[in-house]
Amino acid sequence: MLINTGDNVVDRFCPKCGGTNKHFFRGFCIECYTKDHELIVIPPKIEVNVCPSCLMFRIHGEWMPSTLENASKFVEEKVKPKQIDKVKILASPIEPTKNGALFNVSIAGYLGTDEIHLEQEVELIYTKRQCLICARKQSKYYKALIQIRPKDSDTTSKRMQSAFYFIRNQNRENAVKEREAEIFKFKKDKHGINVYFGSLRSAGSIVGQMKSKFGAEIKKSRSLFGMDRTGRKDYRTTYSVRI
Numbered sequence: 001m002l003i004n005t006g007d008n009v010v011d012r013f014c015p016k017c018g019g020t021n022k023h024f025f026r027g028f029c030i031e032c033y034t035k036d037h038e039l040i041v042i043p044p045k046i047e048v049n050v051c052p053s054c055l056m057f058r059i060h061g062e063w064m065p066s067t068l069e070n071a072s073k074f075v076e077e078k079v080k081p082k083q084i085d086k087v088k089i090l091a092s093p094i095e096p097t098k099n100g101a102l103f104n105v106s107i108a109g110y111l112g113t114d115e116i117h118l119e120q121e122v123e124l125i126y127t128k129r130q131c132l133i134c135a136r137k138q139s140k141y142y143k144a145l146i147q148i149r150p151k152d153s154d155t156t157s158k159r160m161q162s163a164f165y166f167i168r169n170q171n172r173e174n175a176v177k178e179r180e181a182e183i184f185k186f187k188k189d190k191h192g193i194n195v196y197f198g199s200l201r202s203a204g205s206i207v208g209q210m211k212s213k214f215g216a217e218i219k220k221s222r223s224l225f226g227m228d229r230t231g232r233k234d235y236r237t238t239y240s241v242r243i
């Protein structure tokens with residue numbers, strides 16, 4: 001631990017080390033005082049959940065990109081300074097470790113009228129936890145289904161294929177704004193192409209566009225498929241799209 005202090009020297013002596021010509025706080029020299037008092041409290045183990053599939057961090061119950069900036073902010077929030085006024089905490093990454101990353105935490109502030117600066121190394125440990133989106137991608141979950149069907153025998157398979165590409169590309173764009181839209185599966189069978197969506201919003205907007213783009217005839221239906229954790233009914237929406 002490094003200690004830097006300002007330079008207003010007072011003519012006193014420290015009852016612990018006998019030192020004079022030092023900076024004092026609550027009757028002791030700053031060095032003795034910081035040695036004997038815990039000025040920063042850092043939990044022995046700082047853990048953050050990381051999704052092994054998409055590598056996102058779970059911070060305050062939300063999944064967010066695993067940037068060093070987010071990790072540093074998370075570490076800073078875990079550091080609790082005591083008795084230090086006007087405190088500024090800054091965590092900066094040093095190097096990756098076997099289970100996470102090592103950070104240098106620098107704490108600057110005032111003990112009484114003296115400026116102090118403390119530094120400490122802290123390891124952030126990554127613990128694996130799959131995020132909801134990745135879990136849903138690997139399961140049979142979906143929220144909406146678009147059934148692409150030929151209007152009549154004149155509909156070519158090329159037209160069916162281009163409708164599918166249109167849907168896929170639009171959904172990819174939507175996935176940039178909404179993670180649920182990353183859930184996307186499809187299946188071809190003798191009736192046509194079934195496209196499964198994690199995002200109802202994405203599916204709904206694509207269907208709207210297909211009306212003008214392909215002159216599609218659309219039938220919408222909804223079915224109950226279960227309840228969520230809060231007891232609210234969960235529905236799946238099916239769009240039958242004839243082109």
Ligand SMILES: [Zn+2]
Pocket residue numbers: 014015016017018019028029030031032033
């Ligand atoms: Zn002392």
Ligand SMILES: [Zn+2]
Pocket residue numbers: 051052053054055056130131132133134135
């Ligand atoms: Zn994930």
